[in-house]
Amino acid sequence: MEGVDHLAFERNKTQFDVEEMKIVWAGSRHALEVSDKMARLVASDPVFRKDDRPVLGRKELFKNTMKKAVYAWKRIIELRLTEEEAAMLRTFVDQPAFTDLHWGMFIPAIKGQGTEEQQQKWLPLAQRMQIIGCYAQTELGHGSNVQGLETTATFDPKTDEFVIHSPTLTSSKWWPGGLGKVSTHAVVYARLITDGQDHGVHGFIVQLRSLDDHLPLPGITVGDIGMKFGNGAYNSMDNGVLRFDHVRIPRNQMLMRVSQVTREGKYAQSSVPRQLVYGTMVYVRQTIVRDASSALARAVCIATRYSAVRRQFGSKKGGLETQVLDYKTQQARLFPLLASAYAFRFVGEWLKWLYMDVMQRLQANDFSTLPEAHACTAGLKSLTTSITADGIEECRKLCGGHGYLCSSGLPELFAVYIPTCTYEGDNIVLQLQVARHLIKTISKLGSGKKPVGTTSYIGRVEQLMLYHSDVQKAEDWLQPNAVLGAFEARAAKKLVACAKNLSKFTNPEQGFQELAADLVETAVAHCQLIVVSKFIEKLQQDIPGKGVKHQLQLLCSIYALSLLHKHSGDFLSTGCITPKQGSLANDLLRSLYSQVRPNAIGLVDAFNYTDHYLGSVLGRYDGDVYPKLYEEAWKDPLNDSVVPDGFQEYIRPMLKQQLRNARL
Amino acid sequence: MEGVDHLAFERNKTQFDVEEMKIVWAGSRHALEVSDKMARLVASDPVFRKDDRPVLGRKELFKNTMKKAVYAWKRIIELRLTEEEAAMLRTFVDQPAFTDLHWGMFIPAIKGQGTEEQQQKWLPLAQRMQIIGCYAQTELGHGSNVQGLETTATFDPKTDEFVIHSPTLTSSKWWPGGLGKVSTHAVVYARLITDGQDHGVHGFIVQLRSLDDHLPLPGITVGDIGMKFGNGAYNSMDNGVLRFDHVRIPRNQMLMRVSQVTREGKYAQSSVPRQLVYGTMVYVRQTIVRDASSALARAVCIATRYSAVRRQFGSKKGGLETQVLDYKTQQARLFPLLASAYAFRFVGEWLKWLYMDVMQRLQANDFSTLPEAHACTAGLKSLTTSITADGIEECRKLCGGHGYLCSSGLPELFAVYIPTCTYEGDNIVLQLQVARHLIKTISKLGSGKKPVGTTSYIGRVEQLMLYHSDVQKAEDWLQPNAVLGAFEARAAKKLVACAKNLSKFTNPEQGFQELAADLVETAVAHCQLIVVSKFIEKLQQDIPGKGVKHQLQLLCSIYALSLLHKHSGDFLSTGCITPKQGSLANDLLRSLYSQVRPNAIGLVDAFNYTDHYLGSVLGRYDGDVYPKLYEEAWKDPLNDSVVPDGFQEYIRPMLKQQLRNARL
Ligand SMILES: Cc1cc2nc3c(=O)[nH]c(=O)nc-3n(C[C@H](O)[C@H](O)[C@H](O)COP(=O)(O)OP(=O)(O)OC[C@H]3O[C@@H](n4cnc5c(N)ncnc54)[C@H](O)[C@@H]3O)c2cc1C
Ligand SMILES: Cc1cc2nc3c(=O)[nH]c(=O)nc-3n(C[C@H](O)[C@H](O)[C@H](O)COP(=O)(O)OP(=O)(O)OC[C@H]3O[C@@H](n4cnc5c(N)ncnc54)[C@H](O)[C@@H]3O)c2cc1C
Incomplete structure (x- = not known):
């Protein structure tokens, strides 16, 4: 960050304390320090160079x-x-690798589903990286429907072993990251069969490759499933295919914390509650929400900085042209995404708390909040990853033609991010789960069961059905209660409408299938309410630093009101707001954009991303875009020679009208 | 297409004549025959193989x-x-190449802007491919704002030459396709300067490379600008950078049809009307609309076929699981895109007519419809390419995890398509132009100027302001007039609201800037109305073939009503429909989805795509997805060896806890 700062004039406009905002974004001063230290460590080490990817x-x-x-x-x-530092360091290396699955799925699976004994045996090996593990669940034929997996694990009482087998082509394991080329072990999910009886899907630790020469063990066929979206992107990961031909493993390699098979081949449940498994899911999904905010923030940071550098049209008398960041259309596309990045940050922070709360309750055998917590994390995973995926592409478009170059960083960011909408639960399948939970919640109201947590507003449904916003002038929409009321009422009214329509079906499941699209919309409305309300809760805290809280208030209003505008059909059709109130919200939005505008660069600087991590010529901290774009271009392999390889064989004969002689 | 047809059971369900639909899709029996012949020619020739891309x-x-x-x-x-066949053949080769710009931009530029003499000199050379040309307009610093280009062409009366020069870094030409490595010539846009006076941007034919050794001529620096989005995708194109250091070209290489520089250095306008240039723009943009329908149709074809093959959940007693195409959420995401592909086809067909109409009028010196035609093509280019880009990605998501593999064809299709949203006019900048035209149109109503063509409904604005839909039951929405009325009224009412808000500003330009986001929404509403009304017009024609017209009627209703649902905020807030009417439209949509469902495979078969052109394992005609996915995987270079290169250096030392010895 030496040399001239071409964005200094923007930074001088900032009306809040950026350093304090960095702490808010990171979560704490400590978190900021750790992430800052790790980011610089990675950025300064040539091994971690990634511009040639x-x-x-x-x-x-x-x-x-x-x-x-x-x-x-x-x-x-x-x-x-420390573990925290190591995880941060891996994040900033910013290249998907087998280690992601090893630390993120293999070890947690053993921790969550293995017995004490199994943990003692396997965890030290894994934690010292003497073995490398992956998570082999999905098959060619089954992803979302885990209960439909076909791989079998048949107990052989003669040898006290399980026989792992792939009976069909579609039972081939397919997708597990780290599987294709690197992993020595896997947690494999397979149908447990004892004495001819199918007990459904269970997890097994299976060694795949020799620890000496790395060759697949007998009976195992394993490889990479081929190129994926993008240039570098996720192609650094060896997502794999795996087939078993009657592979034998000792009985004690079934993960037996929740259910066991005895020496005699008897299948039994342990006293440990099954629900514990959901704890892991809540954990993984809250990290995904946090990562969504980081990824969206990266894209927004690039697009914002470049929009301040880029000038197009509007020059008066040979003067400077207008920065494209000053165009209202650019703001209306960009600032809601900036606000979303912050909104997802805070809901992610809250989910971390929720996870700890759930775990504490589980330890105390209190399962009462689990379904709600589970639905909530599923819905927020879906909501935040969908918006982030689309948002990254929107940021790319906001950069005009130059956004299409890999050197902008945005193509890679998009390509590497989008599978998040599919793995750990397809986003539509997840919202259908949320919808089921909401319908269940409202249908139990009669029996006196009080909704908890993020669904507690459903307990006030009768009152919310009568809701009509009392906003009278644009500024009224700045009141948290005006926003909260409208979002609660909209979610509740949509839910009631769905429940009513469902009740017309004699077969409820058939009704659910028929109305699935409406149900998903209702689930999304519920999830948006959660994000809005957690943002508002965050603002009730004491937030130090000059102007920091005020900027966050602006962003909170932008987040909520841009959603209200986008989904105004919902708010209007349910009678929550009038057309006039909708139009007032829209007027206010425009003025909020103007208020955020001078702070836009400060608000993205607060993410504290290094140029290395951003990996974008357009998003450079110093705004020195054009010379660097020009410089980057020449590095392309095509520029190795002035006359391209192939000219003599193909182009020259064509130009010389001698195609018959061309080697074609 | 030998072997078993795994989708035969679907094809048997089809309720209409697919062969007749193919003709409707292609535009005529002749067009179908040509495209079919060319597609097969390409598909059967091993040189055109593209699966290794x-x-x-x-x-x-x-x-x-x-x-x-x-x-x-x-x-x-x-x-x-023939020319028609050659163009089709190039389409089916399906790999962006310098020839696209040569035929698509270089030659048309000379045709449109060159004098008779210039055409006689240059066109034969170009048409025999003795020279290769590109279109060099955009610079590092200026894309959308063409008037801001910085390259200069200064007339030197001493030598009767222009001196082409790049005075700044940002004046470097940047992006032109075919420029980087192949083109021998370019149409270069530069500021014309005679006798110290700047006459604005004009086109010049400039030779870039020697026709013998292909080396850049003196004073010319040229190269490729580097990797772009995706693996293969647009990286087959040598988008280039170009700098001029006082390069001299003869005076007669300025394109002089519209304005000239004389031997003495006098700048003069010819009698040929400037507006002719817009004709080319209308032409190019109508081809983009047609290509949008083709690209969207490809993605929809892949997602539809795969959704019929893919089964997930819902198995009863060990029977087959549910085809994901039967899920209402899948239908609600997919069928509106299927309908859009057809809708864009028909509006594209109409645009072709519009182009010929405009050209005839231009020849007769009738410029009256030009502004409307220009706005209309700009808006439709923007609308159709935006929906197509997003639609391709939605189709990829509809394929779950497998859509993320390159072998699905969807990543490449997306990566290669998306720049269409940016080139030939950034989609937002274009909608702002449409908005300007609409505002102008409505503001001139008072002076008795009658709006023409697609804006003629604005002439009925007073009547439309009073519009309230009279739909009473779901089926009423099947009436073309019910749909048309609502779309016209919504567009008109939004336009009036914008005009009213604009009138509050004393400075109209400032008002336009402030309200730009609303204006873009209004322009989009206008463009959607055009597409809906052209679809309805198409259905007023005689369309032969069993059930063909009925299917198109279903798709037309789906197109319109899914938009009505998506933008219900517009329709409700303007009082065009009531919440009840909106909900009836939604009910009808669900039943339309059910009616289209058995015909879905037939409707995508009607696109008549070869497996080669589709380039997708998931979209195979025969539905034999799983064995082929499995087969494709093993072709990845990573599977060349069982133990990956790098294992010995990196992984083994780690597993053996001997990292100190690793070559790191
Ligand atoms: C990059 C990447 C990495 C991965 N890593 C791993 C890994 O490490 N380990 C592992 O085991 N797996 C991994 N996976 C697999 C991943 O978990 C699955 O792809 C995911 O669960 C989605 O399942 P699917 O592919 O079967 O989608 P499908 O279920 O086939 O989805 C196809 C379509 O059907 C729809 N659909 C499905 N069911 C329903 C329903 N009931 N109602 C309505 N619509 C429905 C979906 O919405 C979607 O539109 C990875 C996948 C990717 C892309
Ligand atoms: C793959 C590809 C191929 C190309 N091929 C060619 C070619 O062969 N020849 C050639 O000459 N060029 C070519 N181009 C360049 C292309 O024409 C430009 O990229 C395009 O015109 C957009 O201009 P820009 O990049 O300057 O975008 P910008 O104008 O810089 O856009 C950046 C952002 O600013 C916004 N914006 C700009 N002006 C306004 C405004 N007035 N009001 C509101 N918002 C505004 C835009 O909406 C966008 O969000 C190609 C580009 C690509 C990506």
């Missing part, structure tokens, strides 16, 4: 990924990094 | 593209293909 072939890219992952591990040990 | 490095890909382009040209000559 888009031109690497698959093999080179994969070799480079192994190097980075192993080198990162080496540094983690050398520097004796 | 995602794993090719940049240089290999580029060499392969030159080969294909030149080979295609050879075949075009050998087979004496």
Whole structure:
């Protein structure tokens, strides 16, 4: 960050304390310090260079990924990094790798589903990286429907072993990250069969490759499933295919915390509640929500900085042209995404608290809040990842033509992000689960069961059915209660309408299928309410720093009112607001955009991203875009020679009208 | 298409004549025959193989593209293909190449802006491919604002030459396709300067490279601008950078049809009307609308076929699971896109007529419809490309995890398509132009100027302001007039509201800037009305074939009502419909989905795409998805060896806890 700061004139306009905002964004001063230290560590180390990623072939890219992952591990040990620091360091390396699944899925699966004994045996090996594990659930034929998996694990009482087998082509494991080329072990999900009886899907630890020569063990066929979206992107990951031909593993490699098979082949449940498994899901999904805010923030940071650099039209008498960030259409597309990044940050923070709350209750055998917490994390995972995926592409478009270059960083960011909408639960399937929970909640109201947590507003449904906003002038929409009331009433009224329509079906399941699209809309309305209300709750806290809270209030209003505008059909048709009130909200939005405008650069600086992590010429901190774009261009392999390879064979004969002689 | 047809059971359900629908889709029996012949020609020729594209490095890909382009040209000559056939053949080769710009921009620019003499000199060379041309307008610093280009062309009366020069870094030409490595010539846009006076931007034919050794001529710096979005995608194109250091060209290489520079250096306008230039724009944009329907149709075809193959959940007693195409959420996401593909087809067809109409009028010096035609094509280019870009990604998501594999064809389709939202006019900038035209149109009503063509409904604005839909039951929404009335009234009422708000500003331009986001929404509403009304007009024609017209009626209703649902805020807030009427439309939509469902496969078969062109394992005609997915996987370079390159250096030392010895 030496040299001239081309965005200094923007930074001088900032009306709040950016350093304090950095702390708010990071979550705490400590978190900021850790992330700052790790980001700089990675940025300053040439091994972690990533600007050449888009031109690497698959093999080179994969070799480079192994190097980075192993080198990162080496540094983690050398520097004796804490778990928190190590995780941060891996984040900033910013290249999907087998280690993501090893730490993020394999180890948690053993922790969550393994017995004490199993944990004692496997965790030290995994935590020292003497083995590398992945998470092999999805098959060619089954992803969303886990209960339909076909791989079998048949107990053989003669040898005290399970026989793992892939009976059909569609039972091939397909997608697990880290499986294709690297993992030595996997947690494999398979139908447990004892004595001819199918007990459904269970997890098993299976060794896949020799720890000496890395060759697949007998009976195992394993490989990579091929290229995925984007240049570098997720192609640094060896998502794999795996088939078993009667592979035998000892009985004690079934993960037996919740259910067991005895030496005699008897299947039994342990006293440990099944629900514990949901705890892991809540955990994983809250990290996804946090990552959504980070990814969206990256895209927004790039688009905002570039929009301040980019000038187009509006020059008066040969003067400077207008910064595209000053165009209201640009603001109306960009600032709601900026607000969403902050909104997702805070709802993510709250989910972290929710996870701890759930775990404490589970330990005390209190399962009462679990269904609500589960629905809530499922819905928020779906909502935040969908908006983030679309938002990254919108940010790319906001950068005009130059956004289409890999050097803008946005194509890679998009390509690597989008599968998040599919894995850990397809986003539509998840919203259908939320809808089921909401319908259940409202249908139980009669029996006196009080809705808890994020569904508690449903307890006030009768009152909310009567709701009509009392907003009279644009500024009234700045009141948190005006916003909250409208969002609660909209969600409640949509839910009641769905419940009513459902009640017309004699077969409720058939009704649910028929009305599924409406139900998903209702679930989304519910999730938006959660995000809005957690943002408002955050603002009730004491937030230090000059102007910091005020900026967040602006963003909170932008988040809520841009949603109200986008979904005005919902708010109007349910009678929550009048057309006049909708139009007042829209007027207010415009003025909020103007208020945020001078602070836009400050608000993205607060994410504290290094240029290395952003990986974008357009998003450079110093705004020195054009010379660097120009410089980057020449690095393309095509520019290695002035006359391209192929000219003599193809182009020249054509120009010379001698195509018959061309080697074609 | 040998072997078992796994979708035969679907095809048997079809209730209409697919062969007749193919003709409707293609536009005529002749068009179908040509496209069918060309598609098969390409598909059967191994040179045009494209399944290996995602794993090719940049240089290999580029060499392969030159080969294909030149080979295609050879075949075009050998087979004496007509212009129509040649264009079709290039379409089905399906790999962006320098030839796209040569035929699509360079030649049309000379035709449109060159004098008779210039055309006689340059066109034969270009049409025989003795020279290769590109279209060099955009610069590093200016894209949308063409008037802001910085390259200069200064007339030197001493030598009767223009001196082409790049005075700044930002004046470097940047983006032109075909420029980076292949083109020998370019139409270069530069500020014309005579005798110290700046006459604004004009076009010049400039030779860039030697026709012998292909080296750049003195004073010219040229190269490729680097990797773009996606693996193969647009990386087969050499989008280029170009700088001029006082490069001299003869005076007669300025394109002089509309304005000239004389031997003495006098600048003069010819008698040819400037407006002719807009004709070319209308032409290019109508082809973009047609291409939008084709691209969207490809994605929809893949997602529809795969959704019929894919089964997930809902198995009863071990029977088959539910096809995901039967889920209402899947239908609600997919069928509006299917309907949009057809809608865009028909509006594209109409635009072709519009273009011919405009050209005839221009020839007769009738410029009266030009502004309307220009606004209309700009708006439709924007609308159809935006929906198509988002629609392709939605189709990818509809395929779950497998859609993320390159072998699904969808990542490449997306990556190659999206720049269409940016080039030939940024989609937001275009809608702002439409909005300006609409505001102008309504403001001139008072002076008795009658709106023409697609804006003629604005002439009925007073009547439309009083409009309230009279729909009483769901089926009423099947009436074309019910739909048309609501869409006209919504567009008109939004326009009036904008005009009213604008009138509150003393400075109209400031008002336009402030209200830009609302104005864009109004322009979009106007464009949607055009598409809806052209679809309805199409259905007033005689359409032969069993059930064909009925299916199109279903799709037309789906197109209109899904928009009505999506934008219900507009329709409600303007009082065009009541919440009850909105809810009836929604009920009808569900039943329309059920009616289209058995015909879904037939409706995508009617696109008549070959498996080669689709380039998707998921979208295969025969539905034999799983074995082919499995087969494709093993072709990845990573599977060349069982143990990956890098294992010995990095992974093994880590597993063996000997990181200190690792080469890191
Ligand atoms: C990059 C990536 C990494 C992955 N990593 C792993 C990993 O490490 N380990 C692992 O085990 N798996 C992994 N997966 C697999 C992933 O978990 C699945 O792809 C995911 O669960 C979605 O399942 P699916 O692909 O079967 O989608 P499908 O269920 O086939 O979805 C197809 C369509 O059907 C719809 N649909 C499905 N069911 C219903 C329903 N009941 N109602 C309405 N609509 C429905 C969906 O909405 C979607 O539109 C990974 C996937 C990707 C893309
Ligand atoms: C793949 C590809 C191929 C191309 N091929 C060619 C070619 O062959 N020849 C050639 O000459 N060019 C080519 N181009 C360049 C292309 O024409 C430009 O990128 C395009 O015109 C957009 O201009 P821009 O990049 O300057 O966007 P910008 O104008 O910089 O847009 C940036 C942002 O500013 C906004 N904005 C700009 N002006 C306004 C305004 N007045 N009001 C509100 N918002 C505004 C836009 O909406 C956008 O969000 C190509 C581009 C691409 C991506």
